[in-house]
Amino acid sequence: MFRFTTGTILAGSLALAAAAEAREIKVGFIAPKSGGAAQLGDQLEKGARLYIKLHAKELGGDTIKLIVRDSKRPGGPIAKAAAQELIAREKVEILGGVIFSPNAMSIAPLATAAKVPFVVMNAGTSWITTLSPNIARVSFTMWQAGFIMGEHAANALGCKTAISGYTNYPPGKDSVAAFKRGFEGAGGKVIDSIPMGGPREAPDFTPFFQRVKDKNPNCFYVFVPGGNHAAGASKTFVALGMKQAGIKFIGPGDLTHDLQLQSIGPAIAGTTIAIHYHADLENPVNAAYRKAFKAEYGKDAVNDFVSVGGYDGMAAVFHIIKSAKGGKITADSAIKALRGWTHDSPRGKISIDPVTRDIVQNIYVAEVVDDNGTLRHKTLKTIEAVKDKCKELKIGRCGK
């Protein structure tokens, strides 16, 4: 009897010790680390690593091992092979990262088959979340900002007609489709929609913009990727005297991405944009985030929305780990924990939609102002708890 008891106690304490023993949780992180989008991949990883560093203690001795793989190109095959290797060889318990939508789409079936939760931290094509029940997204969809900008243009800026110009690839198409829906829903009319070349090379915007000027709309909604494209577009807007002609220059936040905002030049000042996060957002969490980001990566580091995607993505990963309470992390347990999860992010209060597993967040309408040579975003209006309109309105593949 006595033996039995010690044995039981011994077994019990062993079990306890095993439970308390620090665990290393492997998290696969796929992002472009080389090629044209390497800077974005870098920002995403910086955000993720900063969260891990600042919050490591919350895991009670458990540690996270972030295994980074370079997705290299936007297409599927390399990212997919990397995901297979992370799952089958590294045995990661959670997958995350991903800048490009096609990367996320190619990985989706793997996340389903392997029953591994997959936290999308940037990719913004709406219907990604429909491709696997094990996907949750913490970043944004192109529909969120575009739709809000459409409503704002009609209601607040008083535009009756608009023309949209876009870089001809999925984010651009999504963005102008969302704008049109929001704008026309609020009583405006989109009179023309102009594709302006592909994402690789910034084109000469003059012919496109001249066409817009000739048609003289109230608002000109432009989606172009940040950097060269945005610089070229805003300079052309000024050069053609479109502002004097009374045309309002508006767009989603991609147009004035914080990373490249300063390099665009003062011509961009006065532009109105809608976005889920900009570096100058005024709230205590963002103030702390900006400070921590610059302390960690140097004063010239920019806490842009991509880095926040990585930061909040890792917050979601922490939430998954914490809610497993030392047990095995499965896709079911992880997604159950994330459904309805709310979080105080640098971008304000965010949550995961319990039905679609997609992000619900504030969208900010902001104006670019020239603050003594430094370009900043000035928030004009906050629209709270915006869901993905594409899935809400069941448009195209989002309705499936």
Added chain:
Amino acid sequence: MTGSPPRTNNGAAAALLRAHRFRAIELIPWILAIAVYFLFPGYRLLATQILVLILFAISLDLIVGYAGIVSLGHAAFFGTGAYTAALLADAGWQEPISALALGAVTAGLLGWVSGWIILRTRELTLLMLTMALGIILYELAKDLDDITGGFDGINFENSAILGLFPFDVLYYTTNYWYAFAFLVLGFLVARTVVYAPFGRSLVGIRENVRRMHAIGTPVQQRMRHVYVIAAMIAGVAGAIWVQVQGNITIGVYEFEMSGNILIMLILGGTGRLYGAFVGVTVFTILENLTETVLGTDPPYWELVVGVALIVTVLFAPRGLLGVFDPLIRRFRERTP
């Protein structure tokens, strides 16, 4: 004196007769391919991709290495086969082998039609035209994104192979053997073509086109035939590429695809079929696995691949396999 014809230059005749026979050394890549399946389950998708790219490179070798038609747009055929298979599956035709066969047909048709124009030109003009074809198809697939899925691509599923072996989306078991089987098949076709009189005449065209004209070879026709054969094999490779992954994006038509496959082939060595095996394997492994050794901060793979290419061009102008040529020759001389 009657009897057997004079048998001069016995060695050369024997070498010609011997060339098409299988040698034991040719088993090595296949044994390695089988071993890789069991040794590296965690890299099996990558390994499957390598098998498919080898088939693609072999098809390019047929025109570049044997017929001397240098193409920078071979992805046009790869992508056409790929889209045929993917769009059929997406539309509900989920049987993989028939879709793959149709992929070969569409790619072959494209080869026939485009070859009719492209092969009338030579050298730089030809290079530009092959490139143009690839770019046109890329832009087309991008603009027709309602059908093709464009930049974002589409996910699709195929039914089980022969109704027995379902595709495996996690460990790529069936997928690997599917790619392996068609690599064997494609390789045998290419090998037969190369060692047939047809293949010999291609080498003749590559080496001295005027002479081949002079001896009455239908040069244009031969080139078009090999172009179509290469296009069909590339189409099969493209179809397998998307079927084993269950996903397609316009990446299959990208210029990078055409450029990289040519680099891989040159890296391994052109005009020797096995160059494709070496080049593709070395390039893909350097590209994908450098980061597991050296990390991603900064990513060194481009540097490593670049240095490997420069070293190859400088010290092994005939490709990595060409390095062994002098050794083999010496070995042969010693053992007559």
